[in-house]
Amino acid sequence: VRAFGEDVVPVNYDDIDNTELLIICGANTAWTHPVLFRRIQQARENNPNLKLVVIDPRETVTAQQADLHLPIKNDGDVSLFNGLLKFLIEKQGIDSQCINSYTSGFDALAKEITQQRYNVTNLATDVGVSQDKLTTFFQWFAHSPTAITLFCQGVNQAENGVDKGNAIINAHLATGKIGRVGCGPFSITGQPNAMGGREVGGLANQLAVHRGFDGESIQQVQAFWESPEIATKPGLKAVELFEAVERGEIKVLWIMATNPVVSLPDNQFVKRALERCPFVIVSDITAESDVARYADLLLPAAGWGEKQGMVTNSERRISRQRQFQNPPGEAKSDWWAVSQVGQALCTLEETKNGFDFDSEHEVFCEYAAMTGMNKKSPLKLDLSQYANLNEQEYEEWRPTQWGGERPFSDGVYSHPDGKARFVVTRESPQRLARTKGWWLNTGRQRDQWHTMTRTGHIAHLAASELEPTVYMNALSATQNRLKAGQLAKLFQPSSNTSIHAKIAIDDGLGFQELFMS
Incomplete structure (x- = not known):
């Protein structure tokens, strides 16, 4: 941006x-x-x-x-x-x-x-x-x-x-x-539909359809939704949000499609924050995820293959995700759960019901119509031509790329003056302050998906790394009198976090550099 x-x-x-x-x-x-x-x-x-x-x-x-x-x-x-x-x-x-x-x-x-x-x-x-x-x-x-x-x-x-x-x-x-x-x-993108989530406003620093918090965008978004109130400044990003929870500033937290107990840094802090929150709601496909254990209310969510809608990939191509089996029991799609809460809040506040969607098709058409407000702006995201799709056209949707093959091929960018901006960049304060010690780098396992909520239950996939393993090169191990197969305790002073892991040798790493997944 x-x-x-x-x-x-x-x-x-x-x-x-x-x-x-x-x-x-x-x-x-x-x-x-x-x-x-x-x-x-x-x-x-x-x-x-x-x-x-x-x-x-x-x-x-x-x-x-x-x-x-x-x-x-x-x-x-x-x-x-x-x-x-x-x-x-x-x-x-x-x-x-x-x-x-x-x-x-x-x-x-x-x-x-x-x-x-x-x-x-x-x-x-x-x-x-x-x-x-x-x-x-x-x-x-x-x-x-x-x-x-x-x-x-x-x-x-x-x-x-x-x-x-x-x-x-x-x-x-x-x-x-x-x-x-x-x-x-x-x-x-490192997560499924990360692009689509951002397009519809799933970021703390944006409104929907790529709109920021300038006065014109706030007015236009509020007018489109006919909402009596609207956010006028950026919200809290993930880490900031849990800091606010820990301070007692957030009383209700609804967690959907993520496992922050594993994915966020300093998971001990995240756990403390969740324990302090008066009411934690978790929508998940399993009761066994790390975050589900902190739920005061656990809502059954439909999984991949049990729900349908639109997703956007890394090249801005929107595709239909089609359901191939019904969700079990009372499991529902996330959009349905959110719309039900929205309708209840509208009734409580005696305001216009802006959440009366009956299908994914209706949600998409409203979103497409909303992107039309970008026509008179420099923004490239505009799907308004699809705002009136009927159900059959929606079902027959073919993968479609918004913004053209290369959005900036004409040299016109999305800033008000039409120009791209060079940005002065800085190294992280942490790196500048470090002169010695170990560096821990994290990454993905070959056979596991992110926080292992689902793939972690598959024995064949777990077999490639049966226990937490920390990798270092042979020189690092020798000079610190460590051996492959030993159990090591890793301690991070700034967050008071520690973990035990088995040592393995990987000479693809530099001296005093560690890797864990």
Whole structure:
């Protein structure tokens, strides 16, 4: 949003088949997105000139397939991409015409970058990668006519994750490698329908249909819904929300389609917050999830395959999800549960009932109509042509990509002035403060899905890692008198969190670096 003015992925999957340079950063794609990774392999088979660069502290299965692996130190992404931008500026690798015509803020960013320590010599020490490898990467990016940087949770899920994303985008904007075939920053989602959830307003810092909290957006959203009240400022993000719960500021918490006891940092704090909350409601497909144990009221939710509706993938393509079996017992779709509560609140407050939906079809049509308010704005999200779909047309829906193949191919972005913005990015305070000690990196298991609510019950999938395991290289183990198979206790002082795990050796890690899933 900071760069483009809107939450838009400016790339599509076909671009992978048409690029000369593919950079994977913060993602073990071979494990986490196997279908996509097979497409990448096929693209390499079809195009011998396609170079693959993988940026990851570990030598993952994905990194083993790369033409160039950059094993940067943990949290070194901002430094790396700022170093790339400095190289591009000094070696005349930027596209001045693109910068002058379609962007703003470059001069301030360039001044900041050139004054920092981001020359190749210093950068090699800073990020833990040889000068030769860094120079090779920088030259490939500078000279390749096309480039895609594909990134996922290893970039996004960090204290300075937004800055990491902007550092990547800065490099693409500066070289004009965006809005063209085979070019662009490509954020692939780490959860199902993450894109769709954001489009309809499932973020604390946005209203629906990509609207922010400016006066005009607030007025238009409220007018569309004819609601007597509306949020006028951003809400609480996930960690902030649980901090408010712990302080006693939130009395009722409804948790749907997530397992924060496992997925959020400092799970002991999350547990304390849930214990303090007077009324916790959990909608889930199982009573055995970690968060369900804290529920005062557990609502049975329909699972995948038991519900239907629309979902959006990473390239902005909306598809119909079709039910293939009925939900068991009293299990219901989430939209139905929310609409029932909404109707009850409307009755209680004696206001117009804005939640009287009878089907997923009606929900989608209202959403599509609502996107029509973007017609008179720079925003790209507009599905208003589908607002009057009848039920048969809805059932026969074919996958449809909003925003076109490449939303910014005309050089017009979603900020009011139509220009993309360069953003000065910073390293995380935690990394700057660290001078010694262990670094723990987290990621996904090959055979498990996120918090293992469902896949954790499948013996065959659990067999690949039967117990919590912490990985380190042989030198780290030897110098600390540790051995594979021993039980180690990991302690994180700032959060007073500890865990026991079996030690395993992985020489794909750097010295004093740990990995756990």
